[in-house]
Amino acid sequence: MRMNNWLIAPVIIPLLTGMLLIIFQKNIKLQRTLSFLALLAVGVISVLLMVQIKGSGIQTLQLGGWEAPYGISFVGDMFSALLLLATSIVSVCCLIYAFPSIGRKQEKLYFYPLYLFLITGVNGSFLTGDLFNLYVFFEVFLVASYVLITLGGTRRQLRESLKYIFTNVIASAFFLMGVAYLYSITGTLNLADLSLRVAEAGQDGLITTVALLFLIVFALKAGLLLFFWLPGSYSVPPTAIAAIFAALLTKVGIYAIFRMFTLIFYHEPQITHLWIGLLAAATMILGGLGAVGFGDIQKILTYNVVISVGFIMLGLVSSTPEGLAGSIYYLLHDILIKALIFLIGGTVIHLTGTSRLKDISGLIRLRPALGWMFLIAALSMVGIPPLSGFLGKVFTIQGTFEAGDYGFGAIGLVASLFILFSMIKLFMNVFWGETVLCEDEEKGSMKGLLLPIALLTFASLALGIGAEGIAPYVAQAAEELLDPNLYIQAVMD
């Protein structure tokens, strides 16, 4: 038995801090300090967990002392721990960005507690080993995001948030339907126990149907083909919130697809994984067309979120060690880089007061640091070595070729071209060209905004150049995903 009480900390710390901060609504200094410290603590703990998991395998915690499969288990495998770490880095950076930019009114309207609840839900989803508990944590971060997306209450926000909320409420109802079906078939909700029972009974047509129902639910949350709600709702909230949404919310859906289809529904890959592959291919193509076609910073960035969701799925489709390692690596890279480009994009809009590419030009003369960091981020997304997107792309494509999915691999490569085109279009329009704006015409000040952007750029560079150091962790995560028995053993005995 490898009980580890640290596993609950990434959920408890932001939750309790958030609840405490509701009381101190007016004291903004305290709110800022405490939420910063809480998120920093979560980051330290996730590093600690990573080291422990590296040393002694998957860690578990049976909540309340109820043994699996009767109680709720928390399970920390390497995949979860890596995602936790990336989440903490991004959440700290976006929080620092929010300090000067979010606005007094929003700060007094419970921005910090909501932000912490969002992180609570995301961390909980990564750690829980129980299907219904996963639903609950999904709802925790969704409800927080419903409020965050409307924070400020402009007309655009209200309009887009209504669509976002209705889409997610319906998706949640389908999630519960899947839970009900799975419970009536197997009689359990513990993920490890579910995996055992599905393997014993064999994944027949009924279970595969339920698997596809789950695929639809998580595809809606992840923006995998069903991304119609995404471009609208990610472009309306304030920059710091949009960045954390783009970095984390779709990734939780991706995590759930990975978990369900490597741990439980892995017996019929010719059906389920083929569907995931088809959805991923369509997502990349449609997202690519969107990114190339639009002439608006926010639209281009949100469609880039969509492309990467499709790309990350390719590794799962191939289900080879290389492919999965590539997906995990790309997932980590994508969490950092999406927050980074959303922060930069938001800063550009903040400076120029418009998001239309036509109206912006030559910003690099005024803001050289911002421009070069954007270029690094853009090249990193395309996958230029030695930046962080490179290894993920290489391994993912290698995995798809090894599995014989040449078509999917080719579409993945074409998607990189779409990314290249759209990001360079953005770079050339925004940063190159004649400088139309002079220093005093800038709509807002840059004070305090550059630090979190620089931190994220540094983290992304470190992930790319320090790939050698991270490789064993990613390899272990891929190995654990490929062998469900490791997960089951850790939970059940």
Added chain:
Amino acid sequence: METLIVILVGILVSIGTYLILSKQLLRIVLGASIVSHAVNLLIMTSGGLKKGSAPLLGEKMAGFTDAIPQALILTAIVINFAVTALVLVLCYRAYQNFGTDDMEQLRGNENE
């Protein structure tokens, strides 16, 4: 009995779907709410309807009713309640702001 309830769930889901597809905000909220209730019924049925006595009240009974679906429904109802309350407030705010509750008129990039 289970079959009957499942058919009832189907009817409720179709009513909910019909309401969600309409234009008015309030109807959409009600539709989403009805779908959630239908799903709660489905969870209840998934554990098997009353099979034995109440659990944990004694050890002499031959069979127990499965208590887990009921615990799940309780959680789901609370979450659904909170979300519905939030959505209703938001719809009211949207109605105040836009002067309409017709989703058709909230399309595109106008109203900014």
